[in-house]
Amino acid sequence: MSSKKATIALRGVHKTYGRTTALDGLELDVREGEFFCLLGPSGAGKTTTLKTVAGLELPDSGAVLLDGADMKGVEPYDRGVAMCFESYALYPHKSAYDNLASPLRSPRHRLPAAEARERIGAIAELLGISALLDRPVGRLSNGQRQRVALGRVLVRPARAFLLDEPLSHLDAKLRQQMRAELKAIGAVQHTTTLYVTHDSVEALALGDRIGVIREGRIVQTGTREEIWYQPYDTEVARAFGRPRINLLPGAVTADGGFRSADGKVELPLRAQATPGMDVLVGVRPRDITLTGPGHELTGTVYVTEVLGRAIEVTVRIGELHVSLVAPRSEAAGLRPDDPVRLSVRPENLLLFEADRPERPGRRIGTR
Template sequence: MSVSDVLNASARPAAIALRGIHKAYGRRTALDGLELDVAEGEFFCLLGPSGAGKTTTLKTVAGLEQPDSGTVELDGTDMAGVEPYDRGVAMCFESYALYPHRSAYDNLASPLRSPRHRLPASEARDRVGAIAELLGISALLDRPVGALSNGQRQRIALGRVLVRPARAFLLDEPLSHLDAKLRQSMRAELKAIGAVRRTTTLYVTHDSVEALALGDRIGVIRDGRIVQTGTREEIWYRPRDTEVARAFGRPRINLLPGTITDDGRFRAVDGAFDLPVAARTAAGTEVLAGVRPRDLALGGEGHELTGTVYVTEVLGRAVEVTVRLGAQHVSLVVPRADATHLRPDDPVRLTVRPENLLLFEADRPERPGRRIGQ
């Protein structure tokens, strides 16, 4: 059996909908009225920090946790009272959840020995072999799980999910224990699997690079609520607030404090520079001007900022340049060839295109600043 045959041997994908899900553990609220829609066949990434409610969301969809209120729907059918086994979803746990006394092969084959998904031994062997080849673990099949590294165990856990037909895959940070090189390779493999198989996938991660690379759409979860959903372009260029803006991009977005002047311009808090802004807000309003490091350029066309080089850092074929603008610093990323001549204290002229300049309300203790003009 070829890899493509395995990928296409899938149950009909299911749409996932969560409506007003509340879940608490004692005094701690894990999910607070969570609303989420994942389309049939969509690869949806759920991004958030530890404790945001990501894993609880997956377990609620799988039926491993029962919500205190709200509904879980698969293809429009309420899953209340439906056992996990009968939901037709396959979940990969961050903790692997492997059988430690069995071989890697037996762990991969275990779903194909269950009453619902039982296959003849020869067909199961072909399917396990195809998935093992896809994940680069063919040489590990005879080894006991206890003799494998964490990264190898993680791939075994992921393979056990992929080996059987499912209406939806629920993946809980499946690449978190892999080294950087293997993680990049596996992202490419997962993207290929998503494109070929089109099984509905809800993928949890704390890594914005993974979310941007894999997701057809991305949902940002915070304190048990979805704060924004959208495509990678929508999340990147139209973040809902400063916390969403900070979550995406390395180096992080530059957020410069200032106020709006009487003539509708942004003026830095120390008065070192000002910029025209398209969004209209009252004069004197405290705001943050946001611009991503890759949207700043040395020279060129756009709004101008003048400053001096503070430090440069080589990032492979690119260079991160930190520039002083009065008392503040901004970072930009430029091709290495464009920065070889830069030295500390050199004067530089930066430009940013008007459409790449974002404006946010100032952050408050109770909440991050919302984007102005959304």
């Protein structure tokens, strides 16, 4: 099968294991050459989605399409996709080099030895494992094994890469470095990539688009800007950003503004909602300032926490606690119970229906 990049589509895919529903009518579109991140918590259906695309799991109903062609009855080997498992799936008795070379020695993807060495060398250098190629896999650390497993996928000509949490076993510094490398690899390879992660930072850093999956369904698909500024519901809003978004409970006033239950917080709203409606106002900590223009709120410092060059400040306003991130130059002198004034721009406020037991509160659109 050729190495030209492919589109990936899932149409109404259902998959159950006994009484457990893994995929519940999943709809997904990955464009040609796109780096698409599928984000969700453990058990959301991420890995099952990848295995279904690869042909390692067969859907109970629905269709998997590669380049518009239905994959029903097409064996995994014939789909032209390469998958990296979170569990490495390496040959433990072979060297790192031989593990990387194994796809290029198969009848389907066989390359001349010199060309294979050149390809393996380039991928090994990108992944920072050039010095490890002669070492047996059994003598590698977990992080090194994970990079070898990723490299074994990337050396193989494929129409699409399917990557299942490929950085999950790396330490924080190496993960950050590898995120940058992965983006570079994507640009070099120009290969359609479906990348699974539970890490929202990773999804925001890597994804051309992001799909948020929950209980076997895609809740929202969009660019990082769309997901960040227009989250579908409060659960999507909470999933992105550290510190987490502030969600302030209250109700819509007669004049279309917002008032908290204790009346201590009043905010103008750009979104139109029914007066008296129970709502949550969302504002991200980085959109609240201690100085500058905007609607003013007054409160007292509850606690501060240093975050490198910035400081997270939690402010008590009546019964509510509001978090913000401020430069150290502005917040270094703040102590608990100090009075502070906060500024919030109305255009940065998000409005949601109040959370219900059966579902998160959905975003209410702007005027």
